[in-house]
Amino acid sequence: QPARTVFCFVLGSGATENVVIPEKTCMTAEDPEGEDIFFETEKAIEATPSKLCFVCSSNPQKDEIFDHSSIIYGNIENKPSALFSGSSDKNLQEHIFYIGDNELFRTGKGKISLTLEDVGSVPVKRLADTSLFSWEYVKSENGEETEETEITEWVPFTKVELSEDSGEKSIIPKIILRAESIIGTGKTNGLESRWIRCLLKNSQTAVPVVSDNRVTEKSENPISELKELCLGSVKADVSAEGIPPEFLFYNDI
Secondary structure (H helix, E strand, C coil), X not given: CCCCCCCCCCCCXXXXXXXXXXXXXXXXXXXXXXXXXXXXXXXXXXXXXXXXXXXXXXXXXXXEEEECCHHHHCCCCCCCCCCCXXXXXXXXXXXEEEEECCCCCCCCCEEEEEEEEECCCCCHHHHHCCCCEEEEXXXXXXXXXXXXXXXXXXXECCEEEEEEEECCXXXXXXXXXXXXXXXXXXXXXXXXEEEEEEEECCCXXXXXXXXXXXXXXXXXXXXXXXXXXXXXXXXXEEEECCCCCCCCCCCCC
């Protein structure tokens, strides 16, 4: 059987496009006695000047994504990077629910009431669990509106409450959010608006599993349960506290 080996083709520094390497391209390598051994490519391939810029590993069972890009260029400690593992603070996986509206959220100190419709097996009132989720809004500069640039800072709502109203057919959950300043403007995923968001804090936090409105057991990975959390609709009502008047005057008679 003919010998087989692996060859690496490296393009010159001036190459800007892919280069086709035809089938049966000949190459040589020296054997232990210094004699040439001839090889040829089994099929046509393309050599590319592109370089790796990002390497990551994903572990769906633990809901984790880790960056291993340091192995591309080497790292300071010259240590190998263990795949599918890392500290929790380096986990790149995020689960975030965004709500944006330029006019509705144009308010200062006040409250936002979110009416959520259940359509999944997991009750949406779980979103009010502050041990699991963090509700945040876009930071404004010195209490004033900012220009619509990429968002760099989020501020947690000062209070997150759950309210349940009795509807005609079922209990309607409402999440009440209270802010202490103007909700700022900015871009997220390229979209400009006045944003609030709900962020899952840690995908490895142990949480109760709810079945028929009863707590039955603990789950080490809430994502396996929370992926059944589905929203049919979201309605937002905003009420500001202490809205200052635009004008104040009186006339002498």
